[in-house]
Amino acid sequence: MIIRPRRLRKNVTIRNMVAETAVNPDALVYPMFVVEGENVKEEIPSMPGQYRFSIDAILVELDECVKLGIKSILLFGIPSFKDEMASSAYDDDGIVQRAVRSIKAHFPELYVITDVCLCEYMSHGHCGIVKEDGDVDNDPTLELLAKTALSHAEAGADMVAPSDMMDGRVAAIREKLDENGFTNLPIMAYSAKFASAYYGPFRDAADSAPHFGDRKSYQMDVRNGREALHEVELDLEEGADIVMVKPGLAFLDVLRETAEMSNVPVAVYNVSGEYSMVKAAAQQGWINEDAIIRENLIAFKRAGADIIITYHAKEALEKGLLK
Numbered sequence: 001m002i003i004r005p006r007r008l009r010k011n012v013t014i015r016n017m018v019a020e021t022a023v024n025p026d027a028l029v030y031p032m033f034v035v036e037g038e039n040v041k042e043e044i045p046s047m048p049g050q051y052r053f054s055i056d057a058i059l060v061e062l063d064e065c066v067k068l069g070i071k072s073i074l075l076f077g078i079p080s081f082k083d084e085m086a087s088s089a090y091d092d093d094g095i096v097q098r099a100v101r102s103i104k105a106h107f108p109e110l111y112v113i114t115d116v117c118l119c120e121y122m123s124h125g126h127c128g129i130v131k132e133d134g135d136v137d138n139d140p141t142l143e144l145l146a147k148t149a150l151s152h153a154e155a156g157a158d159m160v161a162p163s164d165m166m167d168g169r170v171a172a173i174r175e176k177l178d179e180n181g182f183t184n185l186p187i188m189a190y191s192a193k194f195a196s197a198y199y200g201p202f203r204d205a206a207d208s209a210p211h212f213g214d215r216k217s218y219q220m221d222v223r224n225g226r227e228a229l230h231e232v233e234l235d236l237e238e239g240a241d242i243v244m245v246k247p248g249l250a251f252l253d254v255l256r257e258t259a260e261m262s263n264v265p266v267a268v269y270n271v272s273g274e275y276s277m278v279k280a281a282a283q284q285g286w287i288n289e290d291a292i293i294r295e296n297l298i299a300f301k302r303a304g305a306d307i308i309i310t311y312h313a314k315e316a317l318e319k320g321l322l323k
C-alpha cells in the first residue's frame with residue numbers, strides 16, 4: 001500500500017483550491033527614497049529598479065504605483081544637511097516633512113509611513129547621539145526621535161516607524177504623540193532588527209553608513225533569536241501597534257516565533273541586500289527572477305507576516321506575482 005499525498009497536486013485547479021498561502025496585495029508596503037532637488041530620478045547603483053526621487057518626481061512615480069494598486073509606502077529622506085544633532089530630521093521644512101505634505105495633498109488615500117531614525121541626518125551616520133567615547137547615548141537620543149516622529153505626524157504621516165533600536169523609543173514616541181493630540185497615530189516598531197550585512201545597499205542609497213564602528217551595540221546580534229523575542233515583548237509593552245522583524249529571509253524563524261507570540265500585526269522587512277541579490281543574479285541570467293520574487297514573498301507570508309515591506313512591491317503587482 002503506497003500512501004499518495006500527491007493526488008491533490010496533479011491538477012492545477014485542485015492545486016490552487018488547496019493552496020494554503022496567498023500574499024494580500026493590500027499588505028505590501030513599498031519603501032521609497034526622497035531627496036532634495038527637482039526632476040531627480042536617480043537609480044541606486046546597488047539596487048537596480050530603485051531610485052532616489054525629488055518630491056516632484058516621486059509624485060509622478062506614485063501616480064503609476066497607485067494605479068498598480070500600491071496602498072502604502074515607507075518613506076526615507078536623504079537630507080542635504082547633516083550635523084551631530086540630526087537637526088534636519090525634525091525640521092518642519094525637512095525633506096521628509098515636505099515630501100509627506102506634498103504626497104498627502106496629491107494622494108490623500110495613499111497610506112504614508114515614515115521611517116523615524118537619525119542616521120541619515122547625522123554627520124557620523126549613527127542612529128543616535130554619539131558620546132565622546134564613541135558610544136551611542138541612548139537616553140538623550142529619545143527626545144530627538146520623539147521630536148522627529150511628531151514632526152512627521154504634523155506633516156501628515158499616517159504611521160511612524162522607528163528603526164533606530166534605542167531602548168525606550170516606542171514609549172518616548174507614544175508619549176510625545178499623545179501629548180500633542182496624535183493619540184490615534186500608530187507606531188510600527190522595528191522590534192527585532194538585527195545588525196545585518198543585508199543593509200549594505202540601503203546605506204549606499206540613503207548615504208547612512210556609520211563613519212566609524214558599527215551598529216552592533218544597538219542592533220541585535222544575528223546569533224540571538226531568543227533575545228529578539230525579548231525585544232519584541234518590550235516594544236509591545238511600550239505600546240507598539242505593529243512589530244517588525246528585519247531582515248526577512250535569514251530570520252524566518254524569528255518571524256514565525258514573533259507571529260506566534262505577538263498580539264498585534266507583524267511586519268517583515270525584505271531588505272535592500274535581499275533585493276540586490278535577487279537583481280544581481282537575475283541580471284546574470286542565473287535565476288528565474290519572477291519565480292524567485294514570488295517564492296520569497298510567499299515565504300514571508302507562510303512564516304507569519306501580516307505586512308510585507310518590500311522593494312519588489314511595484315513589480316510584484318505589475319507582474320501578478322502574489323499567488
Ligand code: PBG
Pocket residue numbers: 115117119127163164198199200201202203215270271272273
Ligand atoms: C535606518 C534604517 C536602515 C534600514 C531601514 N532603516 C539601515 C540601518 O539600520 O543601517 C535598512 C533597510 C534596508 O536595508 O532595506 N536605521
Ligand code: ZN
Pocket residue numbers: 117118119120126127163164
Ligand atoms: Zn538609523
